[in-house]
Amino acid sequence: GKFPTTIGTNTPVTQPQQPFASARTKIPTRQAIALISEHGDPAAEIGKDAAGGQNVYVRQVGEALARLGWQVDMFTRKSSPDDATIVQHTPHCRTIRLIAGPETYIPRDELFQYMPDFVDALQKFQQKEGTNYPLAHTNYWMSGWVGLELKRRQNIQLIHTYHSLGAVKYQSVSEIPAIAQTRLDVEKQLLEQAHSIVATSPQEKADLENLVSRIGNIDIIPCGTDVSTFHPISxxxxxxxxxxxxxxxxxxxxxxxxxxxxxxxxxxxxxxxxxxxxxxxxxxxxxxxxxxxxxxxxxxxxxxxxxxxxxxxxxxxxxxxxxxxxxxxxxxxxxxxxxxxxxxxxxxxxxxxxxxxxxxxxxxxxxxxxxxxxxxxxxxxxxxxxxxxxxxxxxxxxxxxxxxxxxxxxxxxxxxxxxxxxxFSWTGVAIQLSDLYRYLLAQSLIGSGLTRISSNPAALLPKLIAS
Ligand code: UDP
Missing domain, CATH: 3.40.50.2000 (Glycogen Phosphorylase B;)
Known part of the structure; x- marks a missing residue:
């Protein structure tokens, strides 16, 4: 039999909700989250081909988040049959390459058509693993679109980092690609619908507000640098x-x-x-x-x-x-x-x-x-x-x-x-992201009205100078 579930009052104590619905019988000791980076493969060798800032960001943030206690699954598109499907970087951080379109390099401006396949592949992966990510952090607008699609299909907290903003970029290039309008539309939807946008500087926040939309939740969390490479020596x-x-x-x-x-x-x-x-x-x-x-x-x-x-x-x-x-x-x-x-x-x-x-x-x-x-x-x-x-x-x-x-x-x-x-160390950046994730997950359970407590309150506020 069951013990009575009233203690001191007549209000029955309700069973706590299963926090982040998991199909596993055993509650995982680590919360699994998804980082999505459709073209910036976090497992790619940096400096090669088109591997640049976004790859570094996702890989460094992913590994640092794993050190802070999360299970981090980083999703990218498989762009070569020679690439492994899963690359384990550290015990709790891995890259998973999904099949979406031909397994060859595809230029960014031609990649969007394969994003529905990317969403399907990600959902299949979740089914196979018996998990549902409660949170996805997407990078670049196409992954953002994947995130919006996941948000429509399952209960997911969506965090997005733009890395590059069409509204700014197209101001300075002479040839506007055919995909431009789609990109601008998706970037606006992301700002208005994601649970949080991570801007890397107050300037990016201002650009978003002035050029994209006034609606949206923007948090400023910067880029990081490798402090084991850059540190004071004699x-x-x-x-x-x-x-x-x-x-x-x-x-x-x-x-x-x-x-x-x-x-x-x-x-x-x-x-x-x-x-x-x-x-x-x-x-x-x-x-x-x-x-x-x-x-x-x-x-x-x-x-x-x-x-x-x-x-x-x-x-x-x-x-x-x-x-x-x-x-x-x-x-x-x-x-x-x-x-x-x-x-x-x-x-x-x-x-x-x-x-x-x-x-x-x-x-x-x-x-x-x-x-x-x-x-x-x-x-x-x-x-x-x-x-x-x-x-x-x-x-x-x-x-x-x-x-x-x-x-x-x-x-x-x-x-x-x-x-x-x-x-601005990757760990410092990951601590701030981790705070944001925890806040969003908590809010998704108990509704709004939560006060966010940051590990890093005033330290990041820039002193505005008169210019
Ligand atoms: N850099 C380098 N060797 C050089 C010149 C530059 O490694 O001889 C690197 C530098 O350390 C920095 C990057 O190039 O990481 C430049 O990035 P930044 O954001 O300052 O400027 P961007 O080139 O992105 O406009």
Whole structure:
């Protein structure tokens, strides 16, 4: 028989609902969740073919979420018969490749037609495993469409990260593909219907609100960086390894040769600063060194931009102060960041700007344009300085301030690396996502009215600067 189910009151104690309906008889010790990334295969070797930011993001976030206690199943499209169907990365994190369309590489603009097959394959996989994911985090608009479809078919909490936004992208390209209108429609539906949109910066949130729809729940959770690659090492050691003297004042640029990156502003600012140093006794102008790190192909647009920048160096007679280092791999890049006195990001526009968090992670203060993601990652006066884009004199002044104030610079080095380690490590990013997931799952059980408690309250709020 059963014990009476009333305790002290006449209200019967109802049996608690099975939290996240599972067809298994044994309640899993870990909650399984799905990360969906239709074209960015998280198991692909990074740096090959089209493997870029999205692959890195999904893989790093997936593994970090597994370390935080989730069972993470990452779904992508199988694009080669030679690829394994399941790749186990860690005991609780795996990539599952679903058959949707031919098992060959398909360009992104032709991929959407296979997404219904992707949904069917994912549902079949759930049936086979005897599980129903209560939550899916989708990446890029096509996976987002898969998420919307799953949401229609089963009770699922849908979280979406755009990675790239059609409404922004199509403003700057000359050829609009046939799929554009579908993409814009799906991106709007996602914003209005997903349980949460994860924007990686306040700029992306503003773009969504201004260009896509006013309806939607947007959370800001940034991109991360690998803090085991980028961490403070001895500046003296780094300089020794790179053959840089102790007296030199090193100003560093890392990134592509692209007009929007504003390298011209930095070169002109270096010229102006050198001129100022002629009249002060603080730094020998000969010790001012501008290192420009980044690859370029003489036959491509970046090659042309590099030649344009070289001309400006000649025009300003800055050859003795400037070095074009070329492309540097991630493993050696930490040496450059650490050896530098200041890293400058003079972009006219920057959606997120990974270089900023890489440099800060190594403990290098950043002088950056007050645009896009940089307004969010760099805290002016604490981890570096924010300057209006294009403003040569203000860049010169900001770089000069950091180079001539050793005590302040040392304080900033500590604050910069602490900020990245707390907020922008993959673990830090995953903690914030994990909070969001738990909140959404709880809300789906008990309805709205829940107050969200974040592990990371004010730390991420950028100090807005007047620009
Ligand atoms: N990078 C690199 N070697 C180089 C130049 C750049 O590894 O010689 C990397 C850099 O570390 C960063 C990325 O390229 O991770 C640039 O990303 P960011 O978001 O700053 O700019 P994007 O190129 O995406 O506009």
């Amino acid at each position: 500046k003296a050691d780094a300089r020794k390894q790179l053959g840089i003297g102790t007296k030199e004042k090193v100003v560093l640029y890392v990134g592509r040769f692209d007009k929007r990156k504003g390298i011209e502003t930095l070169v002109r600012a270096t010229g102006e600063l050198r001129e100022k140093l002629e009249y002060s006794a603080e730094i020998d102008p000969q010790n001012l060194k501008l290192l420009i790190v980044g690859g370029s192909d003489p036959n491509e647009a970046d090659g042309a931009e590099r030649r344009r920048i070289e001309k400006i160096v000649t025009e300003l007679d800055l050859h003795a102060n400037t070095e074009f280092v070329g492309m540097v791999g991630h493993d050696r890049l930490a040496l450059y960041y650490t050896a530098a006195d200041v890293c400058v990001i003079p972009s006219h526009y920057e959606p997120f700007g990974l270089v900023a968090i890489e440099a800060m992670a190594c403990g290098t203060p950043v002088v950056a344009s007050a645009v896009g993601g940089l307004k969010f990652t760099v805290i002016s006066e604490e981890t570096g300085l924010l300057v209006p884009p294009h403003d040569v004199s203000k860049f010169a002044h900001a770089i000069g301030r950091i180079l001539t104030d050793e005590v302040w610079a040392r304080k900033m080095r500590k604050q910069a690396s602490a900020r990245v380690h707390q907020n």
